[in-house]
Amino acid sequence: MMIKSFTDILAAMGYVINTERENFSLKFIMELLGTGVLIITVFSYCREIHKKLELRKENEQLTRENAQLMRENEQCTKENEQLKREIERKKAQFKSAWREIPLYADWRKEEFETVNLTLDAATAHPALFLSEEGRRVTWQEPSQELPSCSQRFVSLPCVLGQLHVSSGRYFWEVEVQNAHSWDLGVCRNNVARNGRVTMSPQNGFWAIRLYEGEYWCLTSPETSLTLKEKPCSVGVFLDYEAGDVSFYNMTDGSHIFTFSKQTFYGVLRPLFRLWSSDSGPLIIVQMQENTMRL
CATH class of the missing domain: 2.60.120.920 (SPRY domain)
Structure with missing residues (x-):
């Protein structure tokens, strides 16, 4: 399982590994650890995951904000329509009362x-x-x-x-x-x-x-x-x-x-x-x- 996980990590970083033919050994992994390559690879991968998670959070936040704006826009539209009806009602009242003043x-x-x-x-x-x-x-x-x-x-x-x-x-x-x-x-x-x-x-x-x-x-x-x-x-x-x-x-x-x-x-x-x-x-x-x- 350890080797398979590292293989996936290396593949994600651009290392092409044929798992069916590769005689992937613990010795090779230890050599990578000794050189620091694997550590750097894992760190880079985690950083990329972190960035993706942050982007996902930002997109979700934007989605929520857009939904809120849409609800506010619908509310403004309703209020505008209500205001128009009120203006027309006032105009009608003015016309009907115009003769009485x-x-x-x-x-x-x-x-x-x-x-x-x-x-x-x-x-x-x-x-x-x-x-x-x-x-x-x-x-x-x-x-x-x-x-x-x-x-x-x-x-x-x-x-x-x-x-x-x-x-x-x-x-x-x-x-x-x-x-x-x-x-x-x-x-x-x-x-x-x-x-x-x-x-x-x-x-x-x-x-x-x-x-x-x-x-x-x-x-x-x-x-x-x-x-x-x-x-x-x-x-x-x-x-x-x-x-x-x-x-x-x-x-x-x-x-x-x-x-x-x-x-x-x-x-x-x-x-x-x-x-x-x-x-x-x-x-x-x-x-x-x-x-x-x-």
């Missing part, structure tokens, strides 16, 4: 009256066609032959809403998703309908505009607007006593612009304008009264 701190508990607005056909420019229920306006060519009326817009392709406001707070919403060039806002009931008219607060107009892909506020001079998201519908908030007209993107609830502390007198009315036959339609959103939807 005041848009400005100084408004506090007071509410806007939501109106189911319709369009006033007597004010419509001849190029504008109103739907039967009076909630949709489109451009029509050729222009209609309409009876002469002092309330009708002749130079500006506008139409007014039926609502007449001389006090209080009102809200209405207009779908603009398929409209490409439009003006929305409010104006005094006595604004000029004929001749050259500049739409500005000085002339009794408080409105925003989409024209050639750019959004503007019709201040004097006009103010360029940058919107985070293109609105599918626009909400108009009118506070007569405060002199405020605010516009909101009802798609994401973001604020577009506010005319604040204006001097209102007389009657104000909702204003709608299209620019050409390819402007697309403006549609008044029908809602339950005293309910503002997002």
